[in-house]
Amino acid sequence: MLPKAEPDQMVEEMQFDFYDLFPKSEVPIVEEYNTESLRADSDGPFAYLLQAGSFRSPNDADQLRAELILLGMEVFVKEVIIKGDKWYRVMVGPLYTDLDLNRTQDKLAEADIESIPLKVAQ
Secondary structure (H helix, E strand, C coil): CCCCCCHHHCCCCCCCCHHHHHHHCCCCCCCCCCHHHHHHHCCCCEEEEEEEEEECCHHHHHHHHHHHHHCCCCEEEEEEEECCEEEEEEEEEEECCHHHHHHHHHHHHHCCCCCEEEEEEC
8 A cells, every 4th residue: 555645745746848948949950961061071082982783794783773873872883804804893972971971871771782882082
């Protein structure tokens, strides 16, 4: 059995000010970071590229490139020769900030595409 509170021990009703404060204040909502200003601040000598795939067939590389373009990414295919074999790398970027890099990696992961980040000189 719980003890009953004495009348002088009763908790006074709490007073909340936020009902009065919030209607008088305006809080701006930022939907997206301004990546243009971040890019201008990024005066580093490097940028990032993400390798989203590497294929022996140029058609396979173009197919992935098309998928990534539909996701709104800047994509290109780079032809490289490794041990005498021709490979077609699907590259996303350039990305100029860590924020851009992380967002793009997240977007690729949501599409079940693994990526390898590469730091390149500008």
